[in-house]
Amino acid sequence: MADVNQQMIPVSGWDGGVFPYSIGHKKLGMWLFLLSDSMTFSALLIGYSYVRVANVNWPKPFHLWPSIAMATLMTLILLSSSLTMVMGVAASRRGDHSATIRYMLLTMLGGVGFIVLHTNEWMGLIREGVRLWENPWGVPLFGATFFALTGLHMLHVASGVIYLGVIASGVRSQRFGPEHVEITGLYWHFVDLVWMFIFPMLYLLSARQ
Amino acid sequence: MSHENAHDGPGNRLLVSVWVYLLILTAIEVFLAYLQVFRTEVMLLILMILSVIKAGLIIAYFMHLRFEKLSLILSIIPAGMLVIALLFAFFPDSYRVLELRP
Numbered sequence: 001m002a003d004v005n006q007q008m009i010p011v012s013g014w015d016g017g018v019f020p021y022s023i024g025h026k027k028l029g030m031w032l033f034l035l036s037d038s039m040t041f042s043a044l045l046i047g048y049s050y051v052r053v054a055n056v057n058w059p060k061p062f063h064l065w066p067s068i069a070m071a072t073l074m075t076l077i078l079l080s081s082s083l084t085m086v087m088g089v090a091a092s093r094r095g096d097h098s099a100t101i102r103y104m105l106l107t108m109l110g111g112v113g114f115i116v117l118h119t120n121e122w123m124g125l126i127r128e129g130v131r132l133w134e135n136p137w138g139v140p141l142f143g144a145t146f147f148a149l150t151g152l153h154m155l156h157v158a159s160g161v162i163y164l165g166v167i168a169s170g171v172r173s174q175r176f177g178p179e180h181v182e183i184t185g186l187y188w189h190f191v192d193l194v195w196m197f198i199f200p201m202l203y204l205l206s207a208r209q
Numbered sequence: 210m211s212h213e214n215a216h217d218g219p220g221n222r223l224l225v226s227v228w229v230y231l232l233i234l235t236a237i238e239v240f241l242a243y244l245q246v247f248r249t250e251v252m253l254l255i256l257m258i259l260s261v262i263k264a265g266l267i268i269a270y271f272m273h274l275r276f277e278k279l280s281l282i283l284s285i286i287p288a289g290m291l292v293i294a295l296l297f298a299f300f301p302d303s304y305r306v307l308e309l310r311p
Contacts (some may be wrong), residue, residue, distance in 0.1 A: 021281040031281070035289050042293045050299065054306040064243060072239050076232070083228045086271050090221060182273070189271040196263045200256035201234075205240040205249060 014065060030183045033191045037156075041194050044152065045201060047161025048145040059137035060206045061128075067121065070202040074117050075195065078157075082192045085185045092181040097171055100181060104168040111161040118154055122147075146202060153198055156191045163187060219270050227270045234263050 020026055052058050062068055088103030129136045130143045166186045170176030216269055219227075241247070247255065269275040274282055 020279045021228050021284070023281065028281075031285055036286055039244060039296075043296055045291075046296045046300070050303040053300075053303040056307070057272055068239065068242060072235070079231050079235070082267070082271055083224065084217075086224050087221065090224075103242060174285050186272055189267050192271075193264050193267045196260050196267070198262055200238055201253075204238055204256060205247070207242045209245050 026179060026207050027183050027186070028156055030186050034186065037190065038194075041149075041152070041197070044149050045197060048201070051141050051145060054177060055139045055141065057142055058139055058206075059135065059142045060208050061135075061142075062203055063139050067124075068203055068207055070075075071199055074114050075199050077110050077113050078192050078195050081107045081114075082189050084110065085188045089178070089182050092171065092178040095110070095178075100171050101168050104164050104171070104181070108161050108164045108168070111157050111164070111188075114157055115154060115161070118150065122150075124139050129199045149198055149202060153191070155193055156194070160188050160191050164175070167175055219222055219276070224270060227266050230264060234259050266292075 062071075073159045084103045084106040088100050088107060091099035091103055125146075134140050134146055135143045164172070164184055167176055167180050171181060240257055241252065241255060268286075274285070
């Protein structure tokens with residue numbers, strides 16, 4: 001990426017020129033989007049903490065087996081899909097199209113696996129009687145905060161899988177280059193990063209004692 | 210990964226070791242949840258410290274920010290931290306709600 005940018009940046013005395021950040025406008029745009037998205041998620045997480053503090057006896061319904069174990073497996077899948085994504089970015093930088101597409105497909109597989117496991121988790125909770133406005137364990141807000149936070153995260157994972165698919169097909173037809181793959185990677189790692197906060201705050205702090 | 214683009218970003222071995230560190234930190238978190246020896250408040254503090262370390266590893270290495278220009282890092286990280294800190298301005302209210310409850 002750096003050599004591409006160096007070709008585009010005019011020589012200038014202040015090491016910035018017309019590219020003060022030395023990155024393309026698409027990548028800067030993704031960073032700014034991720035900054036705003038992190039505000040959305042932190043607002044939701046802080047809102048959840050707020051109602052949790054304001055309600056005594058917040059439910060702690062998650063058993064070690066299967067809920068916590070499944071959520072740990074989902075974390076493992078998401079972290080591993082992040083690893084395959086960086087491998088894909090490295091492959092695309094080397095100009096290895098088939099390896100790029102293979103790694104991106106593996107990443108998508110991880111995303112789909114996450115969605116399947118999480119949907120299963122949701123169905124289990126709904127069968128137990130958890131709704132947005134009520135649940136069998138007390139404080140009714142539990143369901144609303146849980147489904148809103150994990151639902152928005154799952155929406156991000158699902159759109160990430162679609163995004164990866166679009167970019168992978170573009171790499172295949174050579175419409176999209178390494179920069180596109182790298183920007184997709186930024187989004188995917190951000191989704192992973194958000195889960196690193198949702199998993200301890202929603203699952204581990206609600207583990208049954 | 211070849212030496213010519215070593216300055217351009219992390220090599221594969223480094224990325225795999227970051228992944229291993231992330232897994233170890235996750236394992237510590239789950240193990241603490243299994244032990245259940247801390248009060249919820251203490252547990253929250255420990256989990257948040259571990260999660261912030263994990264987030265830092267992801268941002269620095271996977272999202273490549275450590276290898277970008279300093280101006281980009283200084284534009285993004287303090288802005289995000291400031292806004293998240295401002296969200297906490299409402300937080301003391303939650304204790305008041307608790308006391309107002311009959």
